[in-house]
Amino acid sequence: xxxxxxxxxxxxxxxxxxxxxxxxxxxxxxxxxxxxxxxxxxxxxxxxxxxxxxxxxxxxxxxxxxxxxxxxxxxxxxxxxxxxxxxxxxxxxxxxxxxxxxxxxxxxxxxxxxxxxxxxxxxxxxxxxxxxxxxxxxxxxxxxxxxxxxxxx
Amino acid sequence: xxxxxxxxxxxxxxxxxxxxxxxxxxxxxxxxxxxxxxxxxxxxxxxxxxxxxxxxxxxxxxxxxxxxxxxxxxxxxxxxxxxxxxxxxxxxxxxxxxxxxxxxxxxxxxxxxxxxxxxxxxxxxxxxxxxxxxxxxxxxxxxxxxxxxxxxx
Numbered sequence: 117x118x119x120x121x122x123x124x125x126x127x128x129x130x131x132x133x134x135x136x137x138x139x140x141x142x143x144x145x146x147x148x149x150x151x152x153x154x155x156x157x158x159x160x161x162x163x164x165x166x167x168x169x170x171x172x173x174x175x176x177x178x179x180x181x182x183x184x185x186x187x188x189x190x191x192x193x194x195x196x197x198x199x200x201x202x203x204x205x206x207x208x209x210x211x212x213x214x215x216x217x218x219x220x221x222x223x224x225x226x227x228x229x230x231x232x233x234x235x236x237x238x239x240x241x242x243x244x245x246x247x248x249x250x251x252x253x254x255x256x257x258x259x260x261x262x263x264x265x266x267x268x269x
Numbered sequence: 270x271x272x273x274x275x276x277x278x279x280x281x282x283x284x285x286x287x288x289x290x291x292x293x294x295x296x297x298x299x300x301x302x303x304x305x306x307x308x309x310x311x312x313x314x315x316x317x318x319x320x321x322x323x324x325x326x327x328x329x330x331x332x333x334x335x336x337x338x339x340x341x342x343x344x345x346x347x348x349x350x351x352x353x354x355x356x357x358x359x360x361x362x363x364x365x366x367x368x369x370x371x372x373x374x375x376x377x378x379x380x381x382x383x384x385x386x387x388x389x390x391x392x393x394x395x396x397x398x399x400x401x402x403x404x405x406x407x408x409x410x411x412x413x414x415x416x417x418x419x420x421x422x
Contacts, residue, residue, distance in 0.1 A: 165319060165323055167320045189357050197327075204342050205359065206342040206346060213365065219373065223376055
């Protein structure tokens with residue numbers, strides 16, 4: 117009777133990772149804070165692509181306060197890979213790069229339109245300050261944050 | 270002498286994955302086309318995060334013509350994770366989303382400026398066609414391609 121009670125307690129308190137591997141969940145389990153018992157799908161999703169061992173290694177190598185964010189980003193990447201098995205997250209990055217290119221092109225056209233209208237403007241005082249501040253702010257192309265010198269495709 | 274010759278041949282033709290695991294590389298090796306012998310770093314990079322077994326499973330589950338792209342995207346994600354162990358690719362996605370928001374805000378300002386200048390325009394013929402086509406093209410916010418209903422953070 118006592119043994120059953122102990123087993124029940126162990127089962128109910130172990131994290132999703134230890135539950136998956138049917139093992140005891142130690143008090144200092146590296147997975148427990150990020151893979152709670154009530155969300156087993158979260159672990160199976162990242163485990164499918166990275167494997168528990170690799171996730172454990174990654175977590176061990178970083179400060180405790182950053183681990184929750186790291187698991188969140190791995191979970192996000194894994195969900196992307198499920199949705200798009202070939203391109204995963206990289207498909208989203210490619211799409212966002214295209215959107216920035218479109219926005220930059222639209223902005224360049226708008227600036228040309230403003231310059232044209234500005235040159236033919238006769239009404240109240242010249243709007244040079246407004247137009248100039250706009251041109252100064254339009255530095256989107258310098259903000260591109262690509263960690264590699266060449267883009268994926 | 271004959272044995273050495275055979276061993277040499279096997280060693281020189283096996284792919285980076287089979288070389289890493291010190292095993293014979295079969296003629297139908299699933300890794301060989303994507304992990305050539307002359308670039309072992311490419312495999313060690315993806316192996317560190319995904320593991321050879323998971324990569325093999327992913328490749329098996331997709332058509333042959335898409336496998337090269339899949340390996341390329343996994344390699345890209347792995348390089349991102351090396352550079353940014355906490356956020357990986359997701360850090361880039363967040364940064365690109367911010368850039369699109371900035372570009373959208375700049376575009377909205379430019380449109381307001383155009384509307385103002387247009388209303389006070391006296392010069393050649395009205396530029397309604399130019400301005401209208403610009404407004405029609407400015408649909409960046411509808412192009413956002415986020416596969417999940419809520420954004421990461």
